Amino acid sequence: MQTIVIAGGGAGGLELATRLGDSLGKAGQARIVLVDRWPSHFWKPLLHTVASGKRAAQATSVDYAAQAEGHCFTFQRGDMTGIDRAARTITLAALTGDDGTEIMPQRALAYDKLVLALGSVTNFYAVPGAAEHVFTLDDVPQAQAFHQRFLDGCMRASARHAAGGGDEGLDIVIVGGGATGVELAAELSHSARMLARYKVHALDPVRHVRIRILERGSFLLPHLHPRLSRRAARHLRSLGIKVCTDTAVARVEDGVVIDTEGRAYLSTMTLWAAGVEAPALCRTLDLTVNRLGQVSVGPTLQTVDDPAIYALGDCASLVNPVGGAIAPRAQAAHQQALYLAETLGRPGSPAAFAYRDYGSLVSLGPLAAVGVLSGTVGKRKLQVGGFVARWLYALMYRKHLMALHGFARMAARTAADWISDRISPPVKLH
Incomplete structure (x- = not known):
């Protein structure tokens, strides 16, 4: 065997x-x-x-x-x-x-x-200080560490604000305007609002939790059509997120990110999502x-x-x-x-692997998404957004579950998630 x-x-x-x-x-x-x-x-x-x-x-x-x-x-x-x-x-x-x-x-x-x-894993592109001063999202422990730092930072800034700290808050810089950076920025904005709603902090979710995306290209989500990229940028700005395109990072220091033009961006937390290797x-x-x-x-x-x-x-x-x-x-x-x-289990010489691009979907928070579907109508690419894109985005994970567990267990997990979403807070509170 x-x-x-x-x-x-x-x-x-x-x-x-x-x-x-x-x-x-x-x-x-x-x-x-x-x-x-x-x-x-x-x-x-x-x-x-x-x-x-x-x-x-x-x-x-x-x-x-x-x-x-x-x-x-x-x-x-x-x-x-x-x-x-x-x-x-x-x-x-x-x-x-x-x-x-x-x-x-x-x-x-x-x-x-x-x-x-x-x-x-994350590709730092040899940017000085990046590996030492940023968070990454390569695995669950790293994601949990970022969340705990975010939660602690909101509570700490809230305490300083209550003690007369003025507009002192939390500055979050996300380096990279691809799918990971855009999706995280949108979800963080939502989390800041929910934490304020549940009185975990007393900050203004926009004025005091300041989120900024630095993208070296001219558009966010460069793998999508520019029209969708502009749509995503408008949505992020409507949430109070600052979008800085044509901005390449030169180095990262403790508490600050500096671009190639010499501009400095204060950062309580920096997340690197600029590429992988x-x-x-x-x-x-x-x-x-x-x-x-x-x-x-x-x-x-x-x-x-x-x-x-x-x-x-x-x-x-x-x-x-x-x-x-x-x-x-x-x-x-x-x-x-x-x-x-x-x-692998078939004798003889197999046919060559043929990849088909079915498109890409990017979440813009709990209620929005943008993306493109390939090959849905002949060879045309169909641009989608809003509720339809958000629904299709949710289906991607269900498809993954079905590949691992089959339809019945995937359906049971979906029902359990639906119930959990309605009896639990929308974000972790501690």
């Missing part, structure tokens, strides 16, 4: 493990092993909702061990540190507890086929990588150096014959997981 090891339990890795477990694992044709450093999965496109306090990560996380038990694959918790291609093994670092004691020693895990689904591990695996550290793969998602190793999602570099390089997006990881689930 061959062993297929999947390193990384993100959107693509966990879906692939689930599908292979339901097919090859259940039939006893292969041993499927999923490896991840964390014990549970959270859908990365929703990390901004954890950072804003809209969503509790624990309520929507998927325990890898529980998913493995229900879908005929094995979960091994560990941080992958290297590959021995000759011996066909990967190395997992020792697992330690919160007190530093060793729970499991360093170990080797054998594979016949290895799928790298390592995701991506592959994890540093990818550059150490003796595999061909591009300038972003992504592993180069061919049309069948096999690495160009070793046919026994595959890569998918954000850590993979695949040039689409039509449209150039595939952007690191959740829909690309989903399509590649579907492709590998069908081809």
Whole structure:
């Protein structure tokens, strides 16, 4: 029985493990092993909702061990540190507890086929001070740390304001006007209003909680049509969010962000959302990588150096014959997981992977969204906004849940979320 090891339990890795477990694992044709450093999965496109306090990560996380038990694959918790291609093994670092004691020693895990689904991390583009003075949204702990800092900052500023601090408040600078930056800004604005409503702070949500987006390009959301970008910018400004385009960051210092023109932006908190790259591990695996550290793969998602190793999602570099390089997006990881689930257990030479761009949707808070749908009417791109876009945006997460759990459990989770939304505050209050 061959062993297929999947390193990384993100959107693509966990879906692939689930599908292979339901097919090859259940039939006893292969041993499927999923490896991840964390014990549970959270859908990365929703990390901004954890950072804003809209969503509790624990309520929507998927325990890898529980998913493995229900879908005929094995979960091994560990941080992958290297590959021995000759011996066909990967190395997992020792697992330690919160007190530093060793729970499991360093170990080797054998594979016949290895799928790298390592995701991506924040790219600081060598901007001085960025790595030292900003928050990022690469994982749940980082999002939770940002939310706690935001909550504490609002309460601290409220106390100073009550003591006669004038207009002293909270300055939040978000570097990067892509989807993550725009979605976080909108949700933070909503959270500031809800925290004031529940008397968690006594600040004016607009005058005292000052949110600013710095985007080096001429438009927010550069992957969308300029008309939609302008629409998103107008909506953010209507919420009191300052939008600064054509603004490149030169350096970040403690409490201030400085652009290339020498302008300084005071910042109680700085969130970096200006781009991603592959994890540093990818550059150490003796595999061909591009300038972003992504592993180069061919049309069948096999690495160009070793046919026994595959890569998918954000850590993979695949040039689409039509449209150039595939952007690191959740829909690309989903399509590649579907492709590998069908081809890994099939004998013979598989057909090349073909990526189809179905469009993009961006949330602008609880009641608004913008985006474009591709291929909905012939080959035309359909621009959407308002309630329709918001409804379609919510469906993306439900589609992910259905891929992991099936329709019945997805529907049950949707009903549970609906009930929870109506009996709980709209944001976390502590």
